[in-house]
Amino acid sequence: MNPSPLSRILYVEDEEHIRAVAQIALEEVGGFTVALAGSGQEGVEKARTFLPDLILLDVMMPGMDGIATLRALKELPATSGIPVIFLTAKVQPKEVDAYRKLGALGVLSKPFDPMTLPDELRTIWKQSPFSMTTGS
Numbered sequence: 020m021n022p023s024p025l026s027r028i029l030y031v032e033d034e035e036h037i038r039a040v041a042q043i044a045l046e047e048v049g050g051f052t053v054a055l056a057g058s059g060q061e062g063v064e065k066a067r068t069f070l071p072d073l074i075l076l077d078v079m080m081p082g083m084d085g086i087a088t089l090r091a092l093k094e095l096p097a098t099s100g101i102p103v104i105f106l107t108a109k110v111q112p113k114e115v116d117a118y119r120k121l122g123a124l125g126v127l128s129k130p131f132d133p134m135t136l137p138d139e140l141r142t143i144w145k146q147s148p149f150s151m152t153t154g155s
Contacts, residue, residue, distance in 0.1 A: 025144040029054045029071040031062030031088060032106070033080040040133055041075070041106075049137025059083030063091045066098045073144065078107035078118075089121055102149050104140065106131060124149070 028051045032038045038055050045051045054069040056062035060083050066074060074092065078085035085105060092098040102124040107114075110128040118126050125143040127136070 023072075023149060025051070025072050025141060027052045027054075027069065027071040028073050028075055028140070029056065029062065029066055029069055030075045030106075031056045031059065031065075031080075031085070032075075032077040033057055034077075037077075037129070041131070041136065044133035044136045045140075048134060049140070051137065059085065059088035059091070062088055063095070063098070066092060066101060067095065070097070071101060072149075073124075073140065074101055074103045075106050075140070076103050078105055078109050086118075086121060089123065093122060102144075102147060104143060 028045055030038060030041050030053060032041065038057065042053050042055060045053045054065050054071065056065045059080055062076070076085045076088060085107065089103055092101065092103065104125045104127060105118050105123050106127045106129060108129045110126060115126045124147050127139055
């Protein structure tokens with residue numbers, strides 16, 4: 020069997036310029052199919068229709084923050100099994116531990132390097148149970 024590929028990513032981020040940089044990095048450098056959302060609520064709605072392999076999620080957003088968004092995603096049958104990686108400036112050890120306890124697959128820090136972001140996501144993905152549909 021082959022590993023489950025990572026190809027569809029939903030990025031939820033309230034800052035438009037950060038979304039734009041990440042989209043270019045993920046599509047042009049990483050070769051991913053990307054959907055974008057500018058808020059937690061929009062992210063939950065898009066996740067239900069886009070059905071990504073992975074959700075890249077900001078923590079600090081007005082209204083529905085990343086933690087509330089993750090909780091909302093976990094409550095919906097259509098999105099409860101989609102893995103989430105936080106991309107955030109809030110990466111103190113206590114914070115990272117809290118994100119993992121909430122069910123985050125991983126945490127990447129901002130600012131991020133657009134040239135390495137796709138490989139960082141693939142590394143986390145390959146080490147996760149979501150890619151373990153094989154013996155490799």
